[in-house]
Amino acid sequence: MPGQLVHDFITHIERGDMEAAYAMLSDDVEYDNVPVRKVFGRDAVRASLDPFRARYDEVVWEVLHQVANGDLTNGVVMNERIDRVRKGDDWAEIALAGLFVVRDGKITLWRDYFDRAQFEASYRK
Amino acid sequence: MPGQLVHDFITHIERGDMEAAYAMLSDDVEYDNVPVRKVFGRDAVRASLDPFRARYDEVVWEVLHQVANGDLTNGVVMNERIDRVRKGDDWAEIALAGLFVVRDGKITLWRDYFDRAQFEASYRK
Numbered sequence: 115m116p117g118q119l120v121h122d123f124i125t126h127i128e129r130g131d132m133e134a135a136y137a138m139l140s141d142d143v144e145y146d147n148v149p150v151r152k153v154f155g156r157d158a159v160r161a162s163l164d165p166f167r168a169r170y171d172e173v174v175w176e177v178l179h180q181v182a183n184g185d186l187t188n189g190v191v192m193n194e195r196i197d198r199v200r201k202g203d204d205w206a207e208i209a210l211a212g213l214f215v216v217r218d219g220k221i222t223l224w225r226d227y228f229d230r231a232q233f234e235a236s237y238r239k
Numbered sequence: 240m241p242g243q244l245v246h247d248f249i250t251h252i253e254r255g256d257m258e259a260a261y262a263m264l265s266d267d268v269e270y271d272n273v274p275v276r277k278v279f280g281r282d283a284v285r286a287s288l289d290p291f292r293a294r295y296d297e298v299v300w301e302v303l304h305q306v307a308n309g310d311l312t313n314g315v316v317m318n319e320r321i322d323r324v325r326k327g328d329d330w331a332e333i334a335l336a337g338l339f340v341v342r343d344g345k346i347t348l349w350r351d352y353f354d355r356a357q358f359e360a361s362y363r364k
Contacts, residue, residue, distance in 0.1 A: 148334060148357075149354035149356070179315050179317070179340070181306040181307060181308045181316065182306060182308070183308075190304050190306050191306065192304070192318075192336065194338050194350070194352075209273060209352070210352055211337075211338060211350075211352040212336075213304060215304070225319070225336075227334070227335055227336040227354075229273060229274035229352075229354050229355050229356075230354050231356060232273075232274055
């Protein structure tokens with residue numbers, strides 16, 4: 115089901131198993147960090163997330179709520195998360211809400227809503 | 240079902256039928272505009288939303304996606320919206336994601352995630 119798929123996707127990112135995560139995206143996936151920028155295509159997501167993941171010693175995306183409708187052919191998942199990262203002894207975090215559209219077993223749209231200033235105050239400190 | 244309840248809540252706000260909207264909130268509701276502030280209690284929501292709604296000639300909250308789980312006793316709804324307002328000939332809008340927790344037929348938590356700078360650039364122009 116699509117909720118499990120998104121759960122697995124997040125787990126792959128947390129574990130740094132990035133290729134397993136990218137394999138869950140459609141070729142033409144849209145990845146939209148709403149207040150920052152959006153990119154299109156699995157390769158663009160890789161170019162964005164590989165350096166992100168490599169920057170941190172630990173990534174923990176805590177899901178506070180997750181809601182899913184539909185199935186793997188045509189599903190929508192939304193979750194409320196606190197995305198935390200650690201580098202050495204320093205943790206940063208951002209509260210956000212994510213949208214995932216699933217088509218034919220792949221994530222075709224991933225959009226995260228958050229406040230850019232809150233993000234930068236914690237991640238760029 | 241909780242998705243219909245949230246749909247009706249939004250419709251009341253769009254139509255300016257504010258008391259009908261407030262009647263759908265629990266006494267101790269938490270209303271959290273994440274990057275701005277949160278308030279607690281139906282009266283605090285009224286004090287926040289009455290002036291908001293009175294400021295505009297038209298309010299249109301377009302739901303792009305909405306996902307719901309559970310029932311009216313214990314439900315969670317999330318939606319992706321573009322909240323638009325019009326005053327005279329001027330429209331403002333903000334893209335956001337909302338979370339609604341429903342308990343015993345009432346909304347007990349309403350949290351909207353958005354970028355404060357995007358909001359202010361459009362609504363405070």
